[in-house]
Amino acid sequence: MRTFYAADIDPELIRQRRVAVIGFGAQGRAHALNLMDSGVDVTVGLRAGSGARPACRAAGLTVQVPEEAAASCDVVVLLIPDEAQPAFYREVLEPHMPPGAALLFAHGYNIHFRRIRTRADLDVLMVAPLGIGEQVRATYEAGGGTPALLAIHHDASGTARDVGLSYAAANGHARAGVIETTFRDETETDLFAEQAVLCGGLTHLITAAYETLVEAGYPDELAYLSCLHEVKLMADMMHHRGIAGMRRSISSTAEYGDYTRGPRIINASSRAEMRAMLAEIQDGRFADELDRDAGNGFPTLTQGRQDAESHEIETVGARLRAMMPWLR
Numbered sequence: 190m191r192t193f194y195a196a197d198i199d200p201e202l203i204r205q206r207r208v209a210v211i212g213f214g215a216q217g218r219a220h221a222l223n224l225m226d227s228g229v230d231v232t233v234g235l236r237a238g239s240g241a242r243p244a245c246r247a248a249g250l251t252v253q254v255p256e257e258a259a260a261s262c263d264v265v266v267l268l269i270p271d272e273a274q275p276a277f278y279r280e281v282l283e284p285h286m287p288p289g290a291a292l293l294f295a296h297g298y299n300i301h302f303r304r305i306r307t308r309a310d311l312d313v314l315m316v317a318p319l320g321i322g323e324q325v326r327a328t329y330e331a332g333g334g335t336p337a338l339l340a341i342h343h344d345a346s347g348t349a350r351d352v353g354l355s356y357a358a359a360n361g362h363a364r365a366g367v368i369e370t371t372f373r374d375e376t377e378t379d380l381f382a383e384q385a386v387l388c389g390g391l392t393h394l395i396t397a398a399y400e401t402l403v404e405a406g407y408p409d410e411l412a413y414l415s416c417l418h419e420v421k422l423m424a425d426m427m428h429h430r431g432i433a434g435m436r437r438s439i440s441s442t443a444e445y446g447d448y449t450r451g452p453r454i455i456n457a458s459s460r461a462e463m464r465a466m467l468a469e470i471q472d473g474r475f476a477d478e479l480d481r482d483a484g485n486g487f488p489t490l491t492q493g494r495q496d497a498e499s500h501e502i503e504t505v506g507a508r509l510r511a512m513m514p515w516l517r
């Protein structure tokens with residue numbers, strides 16, 4: 190796997206093209222502002238009634254409806270929610286993108302699972318930031334950048350890779366490293382990591398540990414602070430120094446509990462479940478299940494959201510965080 194840094198990349202390639210960023214949400218806002226600050230000719234494509242138009246204009250960005258933005262640009266960056274992308278590509282982008290343009294994604298899902306089948310003349314590539322939009326913007330403004338993954342699905346022009354690298358550099362990623370991969374590997378590892386660790390694993394681990402303490406009669410504030418609040422400290426230490434580096438900062442008691450009790454939580458049965466979840470991602474069962482839920486108006490997603498938001502850990506957390514306004 191090759192990692193590219195600024196010295197490996199021609200920053201002018203993306204400045205020689207007109208770029209349309211479609212969407213001004215988590216990623217769209219960060220990409221559009223970073224590109225503008227890097228001297229790229231960028232237009233934001235937003236629906237006529239979009240509430241993001243005033244913020245976009247106030248930031249000094251040009252705004253057009255998506256059809257016009259797509260028709261007038263060489264590179265179109267699709268930064269709207271993944272579930273909205275297939276219909277949007279079919280109905281808005283494909284009829285308007287000029288021949289030989291490039292279509293750029295920040296996640297490989299719709300290409301890898303064939304929810305979008307692109308026109309043969311288009312370059313199709315991905316620059317996927319390894320971070321949320323806020324970080325992509327904040328680290329750029331601080332002179333750094335988040336790492337990103339680059340992948341090429343279709344190189345009709347013969348320049349897709351170089352243009353993708355140039356785009357990544359303008360978005361700040363070359364300062365941290367741009368790693369070349371495939372749409373398949375990005376999609377499958379991203380889904381697995383969010384299900385097993387970042388979202389599903391972590392939230393359920395915290396909630397179950399909180400409930401265990403409260404059921405045993407401990408005060409809910411204590412349960413919240415020890416099981417949730419302190420996660421940030423551990424995550425920051427691992428982020429900066431790795432797992433071994435974090436362990437060098439904790440007490441011997443904590444470290445002993447880590448080695449002897451951790452494997453009782455993440456045991457053979459949890460590992461078997463991880464392998465089963467990975468298989469469901471790889472063979473498309475997860476994507477099909479998500480499509481079915483979306484097709485029925487997201488009943489499972491909505492129920493999960495309602496159950497999670499009404500859990501007492503949210504009430505306790507809101508009360509405690511109100512006394513720590515610096516966390517907002």
Ligand SMILES: NC(=O)c1ccc[n+]([C@@H]2O[C@H](COP(=O)([O-])OP(=O)(O)OC[C@H]3O[C@@H](n4cnc5c(N)ncnc54)[C@H](OP(=O)(O)O)[C@@H]3O)[C@@H](O)[C@H]2O)c1
Nearest residue numbers: 212213214215216236239241268269270273295296321322
């Ligand atoms: N969230 C992250 O930090 C993150 C991290 C890595 C990769 N990604 C990837 O980045 C891409 C964008 O995700 P995101 O989280 O940034 O999206 P998002 O914040 O949910 O996108 C919101 C924007 O999309 C527009 N939009 C929503 N539905 C639309 C539709 N049907 N037609 C036209 N515009 C529509 C909204 O327009 P209005 O203003 O009109 O409502 C808004 O400007 C996805 O592929 C995602 O997987 C996201």
